[in-house]
Amino acid sequence: MDSLVAVEKEIDKALDLFENFYDGVDQNLNKAIDHLVSIINDLTKIESEQTFKLSADDSISMCKEQVRELIKHYSDKHKDLHANISKIGKAIDKNFVADYGNMSHVNLIDTVEKKMHLNEAICEHLLRSGHLEVCDTLVEEAGLVKKIDEDKKRPFVQMNYILNKLKEKDVSPALDWCQINCQELKAINSNLEFKLHRLRFIQLIQQGPKAQLEVLKYSRNFTQFANDCHKEIQRLMGSLIYLNSGLENSPYSCYLGAELWEEIEEEFTKNACKLMDLPVECPLDVCINTGCRALPALVNIVQVMQQTQCGHILSKDELPIEIDVGQNYRFHSVFSCPILRQQTTDSNPPMRLICGHVISKDALTKLNNSGKNRIKCPYCPMEQAPGEAKQMLF
């Protein structure tokens, strides 16, 4: 934030100085023009030779001074402004990191195939965010026509249609979709349909007393949820008391918040993705969010490591520092052997000793170095044969 404040300060300063400069230039030019015009007028009127010569000499030398001043001001003062412009540039360079701090090491996308993969991933992102035309243009320009066809687009087209309607506070397409996919939604324990009915119910209540019959009729829709959501249904029916006076000043005013609509859009997207077996969050989004989180720490390390010259961090097998991606973005188990401090892999799986402690296979082999066929657990006095350790799968 202060980086922006610093740059903005210089920009504002420059704006002010430019304003003053050009105001001054305008003033000077106007004065000079006026003066010259008056000289012309005066000289035109003079008939006598002597007066003419004197007058001409006099007024022209005065004018010359003025014009000289004008030119000097115009050129010199504009030159001075350069200092302020370059201060802006310096502020930018000081407060921002150029060239991503040398993070870019190799070309990530160096083959035509990889480019195609990346373009596909981008298309998926565009479809999810509703930019269908942009996706079509990209498919054409990048030559992805075979990969992204109508079949792939269809679910997203439908999803975006429903989401757009939800944005306009129209729940009917979403409800239709719920009814079509009723079984699958039940299988994932979704209460999306109930929430949609709830929103419609509140919409009707907001129409006031004239809609009360409709409201009652609509509340029949809740019967199917009677078992799962009965407490919530009780609350909703209670809000009928305020049908006349409106919900704004009632204890039920929380139902009027915009967050409910945002929540329903998110809920719908989640459920739709689950049903279509798609990742809940667009993979490109996840990568970019994680990347932005990781960049500061990595750039720091690159700067430090530049002095030690042990090669770029992206050319190694493992990153040098731990990046906290947050619990939401932890998709796989990572077991780090407490003895050798290495991640376990296919060839080096985690092994459970009889006592219940877990070490990696390599560590197990190392413990068995003495070849006695008896190893002692590093964490408790339990002894066992190496073969008794069981391979684990997280």
Place this chain on the structure above:
Amino acid sequence: MDDMKIIEHSTLKVPYEHLNKLYRNVHKTIDRDCSSINQSMNQIDKLAKSADLGQKSELLASLSSLVEKLHQVKKRSIEMRNQEKDLIEILKKRVNNLKDHSSSDLATRKLFFKNRLDRILIDYFLRNSYYLSAESLAEKAHLKQMTNIDVFLIEKEICESLESRETQRCLNWCIENKSKLKKINSNLEFTLRQQEFIELVREQKCLEAVHHARKYFVNLNPDQLVDVQKSMVLLAYVKCSDSLCNQELLSDSRWTYLIGLFKQENYKINQIPEQSALETILQSGLSALKTPTCYQKVTAVFNHNCPVCNPNFNQIAKPLPFAYCSNSKLIDAYTGEAINEHNQPMMLPNGHVYGYNSLVKLMSENDGKIRCPRSKETFEYGEVQKVFIL
């Protein structure tokens, strides 16, 4: 240091460079105007000193023309004032837009991040010549002002002319940006002239080629001299394609190289980073998410929420380093829940590990027996063994 400082440098630097360029041009115009006014004034002064009534009309005419000149200078200065002001305003607008990054309102921040990803995509599209997609996205997302599309559109024109084997446009561009190209020791103009020479020889216009060489191959540094000597050899062959060593000089790949070189120099003088923001951020993100599990054959757990397991990113992330993990972080393969002291790890006889909560869930779904979600075998609760992760 936050991510904005690292990612947004060129967002501000590019309009700054435009401002700089405009300033220089404005100053040239101002100097020109000033010297022209000076000239007129001196002329008038001379006339006035030696004036008599007979030359009155001449004097008056010169004075009028000076007034005319001043009017024009005034008009120009208003124009330049607006131009300079506009560019500074663009810079200011971008700074204001970037302030949303640290806004206290969650919705504003979310919108900023969404726009940032769109901007990054537009930049990627422009660099890869997907100009229509870039324009379309910029319009849909209302981001035209925050992107550097104009720089790339100029680049597009010149690249197209180079693709049709025409060098003039690019040469004009070189002349326009002569001082900046000199600062970075650019070889572009020389390479262009060399290509022209090769084309002349290809068309058997040998005399013209020699004239061309005399005119343009001057002030060469040692490397350039070697290049020139190689190309001169072409003159010695009656039919160019005679010798193998000339293939390289005559091949079309030289034009591709020229286009690449031009793009590179264009980025340098406009302060646009060479690698796209998308690739840089993806490198960091994929690396931070990459676990050995994503690439294993035996113990692979395909989590389709994991971007690295996504078939597209899986290929892209292959050469990147794995994420570093100092302490074990386990998640349940069935529910995705974290396995920790509140959800202790339990091992089934087949070696698969699940959190305690999952086992409870599995038992409730299957009459008190545990059916392993991955291997489909059924076990009793008594067969489960506890696991201690340190």
